Amino acid sequence: DTGSAAATPIDPRFDIAYVTPVTIGTPPQTLQLDLDTGSSDLWVFSSHTPASQVRGQRIYAPDKSTTSKLLNGHTWSITYGDGSGSRGNVYTDKFTIGGVTVKSQAIETAQQVSSSFTTEDAIDGLVGLGFSTLNTVSPNGQLTFFDNAKPNLDSPVFTADLKYMKPGTYDFGFIDKTKYTGEITYVPVETDPGYWTFTSSGYGVGSGTFSSSPITGIADTGTSLVYLPTAIVTAYYRQVQGATNSRSYGGYVFPCNSTLPAFVFGVGEAKFTIPPSYMSYAAVTDGSPTCFGGLQSSSGIGVNIWGDVALKAAFVVFNGEEPPTIGWANK
Numbered sequence: 001d002t003g004s005a006a007a008t009p010i011d012p013r014f015d016i017a018y019v020t021p022v023t024i025g026t027p028p029q030t031l032q033l034d035l036d037t038g039s040s041d042l043w044v045f046s047s048h049t050p051a052s053q054v055r056g057q058r059i060y061a062p063d064k065s066t067t068s069k070l071l072n073g074h075t076w077s078i079t080y081g082d083g084s085g086s087r088g089n090v091y092t093d094k095f096t097i098g099g100v101t102v103k104s105q106a107i108e109t110a111q112q113v114s115s116s117f118t119t120e121d122a123i124d125g126l127v128g129l130g131f132s133t134l135n136t137v138s139p140n141g142q143l144t145f146f147d148n149a150k151p152n153l154d155s156p157v158f159t160a161d162l163k164y165m166k167p168g169t170y171d172f173g174f175i176d177k178t179k180y181t182g183e184i185t186y187v188p189v190e191t192d193p194g195y196w197t198f199t200s201s202g203y204g205v206g207s208g209t210f211s212s213s214p215i216t217g218i219a220d221t222g223t224s225l226v227y228l229p230t231a232i233v234t235a236y237y238r239q240v241q242g243a244t245n246s247r248s249y250g251g252y253v254f255p256c257n258s259t260l261p262a263f264v265f266g267v268g269e270a271k272f273t274i275p276p277s278y279m280s281y282a283a284v285t286d287g288s289p290t291c292f293g294g295l296q297s298s299s300g301i302g303v304n305i306w307g308d309v310a311l312k313a314a315f316v317v318f319n320g321e322e323p324p325t326i327g328w329a330n331k
């Protein structure tokens, strides 16, 4: 098997998240889900989600699918790094992304979603693409779509080609040579506790010297920004006129008309440049002259996160062979 599906920004003003069309059940029900390498639950808004918590999202109705089966006595409950969360019951059903089908995928139906999911009408749920050890289904943990699909994929990989303010693609089962330039640099992945954890070889601010120092973090398609150690973040914003670490906005902000340096990060011998346009994430509120930075401190999180701001500067291969590795290429 091989497959390909679009990853479309949910907001035309800034890349807060990307959604991908999937089909569930028989006849197929189409939902727009956020593929998230930073978690491992596949959950959806459903006919079991209270109407008061649904605001425009598409829902999966298991009772309308001839191939759905309740996974008796199984429940799930998840909380994300931003404090959002959801919980509910579990079905199995036919699940397809970009032409790759898993005949019996665990579909976690929401009985409750937090307010930030209710207000985000463009996201109908998530497809966790982290390692299945992170799955929250109890009493028996379930496998991710990738783990279920892997044996039937031509190659046990998926790739992310996210783009700045326009649709990119997720490919499954193959590496599309037209999507990158030069060589792919592969580095080891630490699978404990279940993220795609790898070690970057260092960073540079703008045209400044490159600091070769290991930065261990997770490659996370479900996180909008890049979160790195405070020393790196302060070194970056020292080069930005008028930048301050705002308690009220919860991070580094600066005048939107500031000149921003690029941010360079290393993977092995390779270098990746996040352009200034990606480093100015968004105005703090619509029309404000104050902008929120695409690079923020990880000190409050406990893990460094290479989110979409970094991922869209590269072509990234999530290699599910044993042992797993992650590959980065320029594009």
Ligand SMILES: CSC[C@H](NC(=O)[C@H](Cc1ccccc1)OC(=O)N1CCC(N)CC1)C(=O)N[C@@H](CC1CCCCC1)[C@@H](O)COc1ccncc1
Residues within 6 Å of the ligand: 016, 017, 034, 036, 037, 038, 039, 079, 080, 081, 082, 083, 084, 116, 120, 126, 220, 221, 222, 223, 224, 225, 292, 301, 303, 305, 307
């Ligand atoms: C420090 S992990 C923060 C991260 N959530 C974000 O990145 C959200 C994404 C979002 C927000 C609103 C609408 C749509 C998308 O966006 C922001 O938080 N921001 C963007 C906007 C900006 N102004 C403020 C900061 C996060 O929990 N990701 C998880 C998946 C995410 C959950 C929310 C819905 C979309 C998918 C996941 O991969 C990582 O889980 C963990 C990471 C570390 N330990 C535990 C869990």
